[in-house]
Amino acid sequence: MAKAVGIDLGTTNSVIATLDGGQAQVVPNAEGSRTTPSAVGFTEEGERLVGQSARRQAILNPQGTVYSAKRFVGRRSAEVSQEARAVTFDVAPGTDGAARLRVRGRLHPPEEISAMILRKLADDAGRFLGERVDQAVITVPAYFNDAQRTATRDAGRIAGLEVLRIINEPTAAALAYGLDKRQHETVLVFDLGGGTFDVSILDVGEGVVEVRATAGDTHLGGDDFDRRLVDHLAGEFLREEGIDPRDDPQALQRLFEAAEKAKVELSAVDQTQVSLPFVAAGAGGPKHLNATVTRSTFEQITADLVERCQSPVRQAMSDARITDRDLDEVLLVGGSTRMPAVRDLVRRLTGKEPNMTVNPDEVVAMGAAVQAAVLTGQGPDVLLLDVIPLSLGLETLGGVMIRTVDRNTTIPLRRAEVFSTADDNQCAVDVVVLQGERERAADNRVLGRFRLEDIRPAPRGEPQIEVTFDVDANGILNLSTRDGETGVRQTITITGTGNLDRSDVERMIAEAEWYREERGGRARRPLHAELSGP
Template identity: 60%
Template sequence: MGKVVGIDLGTTNSVVAVMEGGKPVVIANSEGMRTTPSVVGFNKDGERIVGQMARRQGISNPQNTFYAVKRFMGRKYGELNPPSKQVSYTIRKDEEGSIKIKCPRLKKEFAPEEISAMILRKLADEASRYLGQQVTGAVITVPAYFNDSQRQATRDAGRIAGLEVMRILNEPTAASLAYGLDKQDNQTILVFDLGGGTFDVSILDVGDGVFEVKATSGDTQLGGNDFDKKIVDWLADQFLETEGVDLRRDRQALQRLTEAAEKAKIELSGVTVTDINLPFITATEDGPKHLETRLTRAQFEDFCGDLISRLRNPVKRALSDARMTPAQIDEVVLVGGSTRIPLVQQLVRSLIDREPNQNVNPDEVVGVGAAIQAAILAGDINDVLLLDVTPLSLGLETIGGVMKKLLPRNTQIPARRADVFSTAQNNQTLVEIHALQGEREMAADNKSLGRFKLTGIPPAPRGVPQIQVSFDIDANGILQVTALDRTTGREQSITIQGSSTLSEAEVNRMIRESEQFAQTDRQRREKIDKRNRAEALALQGERQLKEVALEFGMQFASSQRRKIEALIQELRDSIARDDDRHIDRAQSDLQDALYELNREVRLLSSEDEDDFFGSIRRTFTGESDPVVRDYEQPYSGRTRNTSNDRDDYRAGSVSSGRSRPENRGYTTRSTRTTRMEDDWDEDDDDWL
């Protein structure tokens, strides 16, 4: 079995971590960043890109760049509010009412789970690269207030990515694991988790290896993106008032506004005023338009007041459910990048009357906790007991459309609850069990998890049959509902694990497509890499030809150089024709030709080196220079057997009394030994 890692699948950024040597390690991605943007894009070539590269193309290619998809997972289109739909890409509903994300580049549609699976696959691949072994399993975190459908959607995303999802872990619980793993003293901590798209608050008792969740609450549609949205609306309204153009109707302009808003929000956490400059944001009949304005922290806090108010209720509800007062909280742990907003920290101080603990990295702590949970499941960490709770009440529909709660929210899991029900009509032979999740009194206002029928009930007056319905929920949050007729012993049950917006057939289809897409991506990447290597080889060949010409002259290895020039042209023609077979052949031939050219250069260089060191040796030893014969010199155009040559011999005498020719392109020496004269005598016939 491969390695199991912990993954924090975030709305804005995601993190992957692993336990090594008893310590959690956050794995950096190939770009060197410890967090990976939860963004998937498709470039102009149809290639899938994930993370920072996808985020970079968001402005130039907004319709094919998908972000904040986590908010759509496990939800129906009808459950979305208007602000949730205000994104730069296209979302629509299918025949089942589920959410589909349109990708014009590929001319197809994706489910949110498929996009999240691409992010998970990227993180798993980065972990495999770091560990040097295949990652096959993962603990994936979700907001504590995710309902069963959203949790199952997260599990489906992991399966589509080819991972075995070992556990779905609540994000505040994961953060408490990271914070309290080494704590020996018992503490009651409040985890305040405000991420990019969701908000959770959990209260836990931590100490001596036991992590007991007392209560949890939150809002799955409240996060840092909503604070960004406030700035976007403020900028767009200002521009609409001055220029008469609504930038929110332009996808590219909306994407630029969103990025500028996020940057301004981050800057206002450290300074009190920031400038926002967006040149050429749009164009009208009067020409290009620019957006230039200044935003103060006071203005930002003013129009975010309603969001701050929405943070109060979950905190108060969690304290109430845990039957605690703020004074009983020992530590407040801030999780999520949006907790860096000064107004949020001020709110926490006012609610708990305690300075928040900022010893943990809010961006990484959830991923670290997931890695710890993965190590616990793998048996690498012992003596740790995690007691989590169900975030929402579970029950069934009774007569009149009323919800009867069997497992109230914040019930410790795993858990089992049972109750006895009866028929509503005389001689009723079957009952329909409708499982629900939520806090509303009426069944129609809560989330439907599934239905099944118990048949074969003996006819009897209403109220006589006794039907025992039990709810079993395990540590993964998977619910099993069982109905038993006490009279006949007939039993019927359903496991609520297919409550996501995807059917099992759709999940299997997406798994196959994901594998095919991965293979297509690899082939496309190999094709691009092949062309890049071929072009690099052509450039290398041109560079070497220039260097050889400058070093040794245009006549050196002229035939070999002409061959290389022809092969470079042939290689580039093959690249232009997109002919893989000819690219391989031309590349191989060019490599061989360059090797031969380099070999000739090395041979000539070694000869020059021998001459150089030989002259140095002769200088220090006093040896005479060797005779250099005329026919050994690269001299061309010399005329032999002429009277002028004879005169030259007589004109310049040497110590032996014999004349020799002038320097006409060949090397001459000022001194000769007797042995040299003998050499000249041997060559008289050649000269005469």
């Protein structure tokens, strides 16, 4: 019998859970840990390591170890310059401009790396549960756009999983929290993970979890706090020794690991010691980095990152038309919410003491497990009503975006808009699909482009072209058109989103299956055609 699970595919760590006896339970991995590092290592011998084994060898193999792949999923290379600074491997554009991760001479799509992590989680869970795992609900940040959601679904497919649903991480957390609630509560979920920040306002209780509003910042996460501490430590070392350890990939990897450890320790103590022996070599011999980092120093160099959390919280509360007096609970999700400065900000913004009863590292996967059980008929009777995080529309004459679907509209949904031609006897139109909140089309995210042809020659404004937006329960967009004169409908395939072609997905599915069957996931890479790139 196949088992449906919930997976929190995280930037730093990932978690898998299942519903057992009506209770969501985290499933430990093969190493016995409840969390799995979201890292993949490629060795010189051609082996592939996933999880803790990849993290252990990262210092000696900094450019062959991929981590934080979630920050690059569904994005173009031009969009991730900030994120690329926080990793030790190379990030390069593919032929379509999408972000690709260069490892040992090969360009890997981030979806492929995510699929390797998903497959390990599913395989480990299958061995623990004694039954195969091939169905999953996978969570994504609430503020992920259409391209990022589609890319996450593709990662699940490449991993050999049937993706039952893509749901938002704050929604999953609220679902786990509200499973036993009999009375109505208004809950704010503050989700600061390794790579993204989300805030959602939800109504929970009586078997219903309804999202009222969501906001966020997909360029803000714990990785950015780590980078600030890395730059601080490296800057001090440069001033003292005249050597920048960031120029050496191995030293930089050691700095990142030390910075993450120091960040975690500073959540519990006022100061911590960072010691990195033999971090560099100079004319006088080896150089060692020894520094004391205080919590006040760390909070000072990251103060602007904490303050960036304010705007999404206020936006979500404004969109939900509530004040802090209307909130019953505030849930903290994501390991980065353990930082005292973040918790102080939450208290200041909401006037509430954050709820500490949920495990911020595990609650998202547990909520996804509840939803997986609901979808397969094995769980409680719970109705989940999520929303689309960003508005959808089309570019019209003059470079203006016409909104067809407003943000925070409940999904699934269908909206139709009628357009016409701009010139006399125009037989074709180029349609640009946009996602965002700005009036000027160029300021929004281009989801894709398509061309409508064979329009009947007529004076401008006369042809009636109905464009229908369908957003499914995963928050993924599908488009169709109808000719107002002939009634002929056409399903549109959007191109240019930065996602993988179907042939690329099928190729990677076959390659992933080869790894599983031949070498149990530790095989040498087979000779398959690869994505083209520089």
